[in-house]
Amino acid sequence: MSTVEPAARRPVLLAVDDEPAVLAAVARDLRARYGGDYRIVRATSGNEARGVLEELRRRGEAVALILSDQRMPDGDGVSLLSAARDLYPLAKRVLLTAYADTEAAIAAINAAQTDYYLLKPWDPPDERLYPTLDDLLGDWQADAALMDVSARVVGHRFNPASHEARDFLARNRVPYQWLDVDRDAEARQLLTLSGEEESRLPIVLLRDGTTLTQPTTLELADRLGIARHAELDFYDLVIVGGGPAGLAAAVYGASEGLRTVLVEREAPGGQAGQSSRIENYLGFPNGLSGSELARRALDQARRFGAEVLTVQEVVGLDARGPQRVVRLGGGDELAGHTVLVASGVSYRLLDAPGVAELTGAGVYYGAAMAEADACAEQEVVVVGGANSAGQAAVFLARRAAKVTILVRADSLEKSMSHYLIEQIEGIDNIEVRTETVVAAAHGDGRLQRLDLAAKDGTPIETIDASAMFVFIGAAPHTDWLGDRVARDPRGFVLAGADVSALDGDLRWPLARDRDPHLLESSLPGVFVAGDVRSRSIKRVASAVGEGSMAVQFIHEYLADA
Template identity: 55%
Template sequence: MKSFLVTVDDDPQVSRAIERDLRQKYGEQYRILRAESGADALASLEQLKLRNEAVALLLVDQRMPKMTGIEFLAEASAFYPDAKRVLLTAYADTDAAIRAINDAQVDYYLLKPWHPPEERLYPIIDDLLDDWKASFKAPFQGIRVVGHRWSPHTHQIKEFLGKNQVPYQWLDIEKHAETRSLLQSIHASEDQLPAVVFPDGSSLIQPTTFQVAEKVGFRMKAEQPFYDVIIIGAGPAGLAAAVYGGSEGLKTVLVEREAPGGQASMSSRIENYLGFPAGLSGQDLARRALTQVQRFGVELLHPQEAVSVRVAGPARIVTLADGSELSGKTVLITTGVSYRTLDVPGAANLMGAGVYYGAGMTEVLACKDEDVYITGGANSAGQAAIHFARYASQVTMLVRGDSLTQTMSHYLVERINQTANICVEMNVEVAEAHGTSRLESLMLRHTTTQDCRTVSAQSLFILIGAQPHTDWLKETVLRDEHGFILAGPDLIRDDRLPAEWPLARMPYLLETSVPGIFVAGDARHGSIKRVASGVGEGTIAEKMIERYLEEV
């Protein structure tokens, strides 16, 4: 993308002449922006800053009404401090120009007239642009998020963009000097963060994830009045079912409340998935699957949440959080599981401010050279520990049990043992989290002796088991005492089907207590909590749905 050369002169004839000469020499490499007043030029610079455009040179006339060239350059430096600054002066103003070089950090001054430009303009501009290019770093062309590291709202926006694989640049108000001018440009103050600035120069102040999704262009409204299958949840099971449903020509819609990939997308490296000997990240897997889903014409609604499902004759109707409804012949529930909350004093108040659920991929770089704590002893915790160890000074795993081998794959245990800056503390749990505006320390308790100690901590990542996301179903389908959905053979108790089952035939494999409503993946009673098994169940469920559709 071309950088800008900005020229400012209140004399229209002079302004057009300097623009002409600059365009003739530099038009192929740079964009030329002309303004005829300091105020207009500052307004243009503000818009360029919002769009994250680069400005290489400011060439400004000294004698302008209302705002001199030196005054303009002083204000412009707030937006582009690294741009080269050139003052255009008359012979009588040379003393002022020299003072500007000494006092206002002007890089050069040019006398009017500058003709011929080949001798009096271009050599000087060439030298200045060569100096500028030597230290220039191309600005990020995408979404920018401005906020505080310890802000839960900021973390929510970053996590939403990260999980949905939307590229963004994170600007910490405490570390990045450019955030001051950026906030000035969008007319926001530090107490109004986070702010999200988009490539077109527009911005959102303290937005919800739905507002960001709408601006990014995610689809949240259905296109069809009726579907063959409505899939609730875009984890591995839901994505697999969508791929096969779409490939078989079924009119399919996929609803996801957060981001495609589900809990698997938070895995930094999956090394035991068939066909990928070098492993792949959960986000890579989700991205590949989502591309397949879209290739086969499946509609994806996200972020969108199902809040209820009901039967209306041959139709199965899903109500969404915004009050809209989806109608279809069948429903497949693949809502998966979420990490259990850490029910200890202080943890809830510090969520997003040092206490995080999941692998916290958006916080990895912020933890560089710090000590990180992870509580949990299953595969997801092990994968997170290995990933964080690449950046953190030390990673401490807090495990309630007395052995990792009972809950974690062998290859992960071996990797952890081989990583020097990972420390595993067995029979230890978090008893309390302390801090005011952010996490400052943890009280740890030994599970057998009950002895407690307090350690300094800035980041705690919680990966402590799973609970099914099925409360929204209420009594619609039968669930076990832990909330997992009963299906197929698991519906049979004492050699009898439940009274709720209305048909003469047996339920199909993965069919719930309501005909035409199926379940696959981690939300199902008795499921194997692995990515590959989720993919397999999603595929099987789609075939059972085809069988069901043949009979209705």
């Protein structure tokens, strides 16, 4: 029989199995590892587990993880875990299954978005149980922490400055509460109490009592204690860019004893950090969001001793003898033996009438997850045909009434992974329109309609749209590099063999001594990794690999210096 202890406020770990011996073993191992921080609750069937969850929900108790057997007399574990998602959407869901049911477990991951599956028996638990649950509970704790708000944002959904503040807080994983003056009585009351006009939104109220009116991201970072200034005068490795490549280099550099600092202009994770779901990353069979990947990597880097500075714009690179110096927008400098350029790319701006005026007011670049909830029961448009666009469309389709994907090409197959195409084909409220572009955007203070055209410019029709998410092309962040670092005609950084082939002022200066390393730029000691590298593969895994490889070449460079 299950028991729900009254007045206990520790989060719950729920174990479900119809075999008493197995259930007792699960509870024993959970209690041994997690009993100090969590309350272990048991249920002997799917129906009993549903009753337990409903009772916990009525009492306002938190459930962190549900571990359920697959085969039970009153139903299977997949059905239970799927139903549990409605009651506790943040709870991690794990299927406990026998080897013979592995195919069912994998299907559960795809169909019911189960977080993981574990095989019976799981002995020894230190190797086959706890590492998986440690990761899942770490993710749950990070998500739960976002419920304890550090800031309240009073704004308007279609106010660009309000969107910028929300996006900054969300991407930097600062817990905040959004209060829309159009929908929330509390928001209107706070606006009145502040004495500000609606034209001065957003207003950000911090936990310490500070009220900020139309704050910049720099003001928010300073007030919230986000690190922006370096602790040391000199480093072995200065990393520019906090996407997957930069974070991987920070982890490997710091773990191998290099004095490492990473500087990021917006938020850790880069463009990949905005992804709603990355499902083809090795080792995560149910996928993970870009923000989850960024948080895990950031925690790793800091644990090994890397410094991470955010909301810092890099404006220049200098070579001062053997030193490589990165200049920051506020006047600070970061000096080091080596620099890794991992500054990534950004989505190109959509060049159509009305788009610029409505950016931040219904038109967004990237996933803009802060806006996803506002799209409930709305008609939205995703522009682009690569994986990032497909991931956003699948995510938005859970809330929006309809999602229309506009693709300039004649099919998705040319730029999107097969698994995403299959998902999109199976979602009823997603429509894909090929050989179609946005000709113009219209709206009175916010996006309301889009003119569509064929890619040759021939008008097609006008459609209603409350939001448009743009994922077109990639423009590299390399203007700050100056004249010493060679780039291809599109601005991507050349490295390795491409540098060896250069002539003129940018020819490799150490040709008599050695060839450039595989990821080394035309300026010795300056390396490049990830999407910003010329001819790179635009995938998260390849960026992580290049960031890791770069550290090995940096060791070789330092050994020869």
